[in-house]
Amino acid sequence: MKVTVTDLGPTQKKLLVVVEPRHVEKELDKRYRQLSQQVRLKGFRPGKVPRKILESYYGKTVQGEVSNQLIQETYPDALKQTELKPLMEGDVEDYRFDPDGSFSYSAIVEVRPVFEVKDYLGLEVEVPARRDVTDDRVAEQLSMLRERHAEIRSVEGDRPAQTGDLVVVDVVPELDSQVFDKGVQKNFTLELGQGTMHPDFDARLVGHHGGETVRFALDFPEDAETRDLAGKRVHFEVTLKEIKEKILPDLDDAFARKVGGYESLEALKEALRERLRKADEEASKLHVRRAIMEQLLQSVSFELPPKVVEREVDRRIQHFVHQFSVQGIKLDPSRFQTPEIRAEQRPAAERDIRWRLIVEQIAAQENLELSDEEKETIYAEVARIYRTSPQQVKEEYQESTIVQEMFQQKLEEKVFKLLEDHAVAKEGAFEAPREESEES
Template identity: 30%
Template sequence: MATAVETLDKLERRLTISFPIADVQSEVEKRLKLRARTAKAPGFRPGKVPMKMVAAQHGYQVENEVLNDKVGQAFNAAANENKLRVAGYPRIEPKSGEGVAEGSLAFDATFEIYPEVVVGDLSSAEVEQVKAEVSEAEIDKTIDILRKQRVHFHVKGEQGAHGDGGDLSAKNGDRATLDFVGKIDGVEFAGGKAEDFAFVLGEGRMLPEFEAATLGLRSGESKTFPLSFPADYHGKDVAGKTAEFTVTLKKLEWAHLPEVDAEFAKSLGVDDGDLVKMRADIKENLEREVKGRVKAKTKDSVMDALVKAVEFDVPKSLVEQDGQRLAEMTRQDMAQRGMNVADVPFPPELFTVQAERRVRLGLILAELVKANNLQATAEQIKAQVEDFAQSYEDPQQVVKYYFSDRNRLAEVEALVLEENVVNYVLGKSKVTDKVLPFDELMGNNA
């Protein structure tokens, strides 16, 4: 049996559940008899172990199992009877003293319920619908990037099929190989010395003073110069200090970028080397990437609008569970990247804000989907998988990959469902078009 539901807070509730001790004892005896049929003990044949020995060996474990089952059944029955939508798991605590009937066991169950989520009029919600275009200039930039990815270097001054590189002094774009040694107050410091160290000038890999000192040098030349480490430099021993460096340029190479010709096109997968087709392929790939990023930014704007427009209390238990899940996901991600995180703490509290937003959005989306029939259809899921597959060499193999695993399809279904919600909100809210420059959309402003 269960008492009336008691309200402790906005979403927190409590009820007392109880059941006869005799019921527990009866179930324990029943389960012990079942165990006795296969129980083993030294000096006895299987199934012939005395009940006292079976009870001594397994009684505590079986009693706990029965109690857990009885409490769970009683709580579920009470929740169903009171039509409660329980969020997370109840906290169960034994109860004794006044109010507990003789011959009964009683427990207090403290838990949270799901809030009532009401998505009202969205006409005043403000949403930015992001737009961006792929122009010929973006295609040219992409070709330049692809050329740089295929760069090869030649020693300056040595004549070759592509020339000798001209000026023998170091300039931006050249690859310099050098020895260097740094000292602070005349003493070498850890990490301040290297031999045959190579880097490309102008890429920003080295501190500005280091690059500036290397510019203009010729092979065999040396230079000594002061270098001030920033206060936030990753090397704590030298951060904020000034060192004296001596560099000796040992080899200088100039960069030869491949010509944009048929061979270049073939290296990008255009079998016949057609440059027009190569540009069309690049444009198609860029448009696919732009489409994905535009959709993602528009979705973020929609989600922000929903969080602002729909107010309700979020169950703390769900936030805590999601915080723990995010902490574990972060740990696994860092471990997969090769980081040693075995002894690194990941307090779920660090993820509380993110978890609260995720839970809130999950409840809002669930309500929108239920109230407006926005479930993902089989046709939508299939179309989404086929769209994914278009960017791969063998699309049919990718389609088979997704449809062979229910979990993978579930991920696609979730994406389609989110897109249905986004489209629904865009049709109900105050939408402003926001045109983003290509570089800003792609994160290339630096």
């Protein structure tokens, strides 16, 4: 087999593969012998049909089958011979049986860009200032837990709606004297005081009773989330169909046992303190890693293979559609393949690919690899997910997407650890993340 490589650009190569006539003839002869045993032609016994006759009937079919076989057999060897490491499957084109008996084809291959990462050790990063786990933060967590475990009851008697209530409403908005269909809501549940619809919407319902219809107008700001309403005055007709109140549970030992099996309220508080400490550590770690990532993304420049970027755009769109399907929302994938949506997804796709290549390059420069033990741990984890054996994962799924992604994540963890250990830290202001209680 003869292989030649032509440069088409920094990240694109063209392979020309020529398979010698002797090997081509061997495969053709084998296929025609098999075919001779399988076909039934009048005047010929099975296995005795001359090849010339078979060629006249099945020549194109046999050539197609042998072409696929030869490409599948020789393409991996061609990559090894040229030491090319493609980032995705190559595009095979121009395959043919040549007059001299050889078989040739070409393949366009997207390859890793050649670059070096410099000055990645000793990066200066701002570390968030240490944050105390105060009684107020613990109390906030307890408050969220009480809200989550509140009992919801319909309001009895003549009590009007008040802040904190849940109200079931029908909402009919009018814009420019026409019903705004996109904003019509039926049996919509709203917690008064949350400002979900508009900062002043909830206040217009406080003090009204179930069964009442309330009419009012609100002005929406220019930066309103619903663009159709930006800078507009909207007239609302809201019918209060039901008012419900939240009955918060008492904060005692029984509550602690109910929400997490803790022996006492104090034990629950201590568990929340520990969880907040860990959350602060994770937030600080994430902050540092983002700072490291941003510095390297800004300082390292190289060209990306266009087809690899487009494949990542496809993957992101497929993931987006899948997320909706998991929620029971079925969408036509073709609706998300518009030029506008692909253009929106492309910067994030390019960023993800760029970072992955930087991680792999640093790992190569530092000789960082996954140990056999680390790989075995990943095989075991995948085996647990798919309810099979680690050995089967190793033999049959080693090149699968999930295994390769887990390999990549582990390698990224090693690279981050290296960069963090050598980073120069300076303390900065802490931006508190939104805290949510994780207790059930």
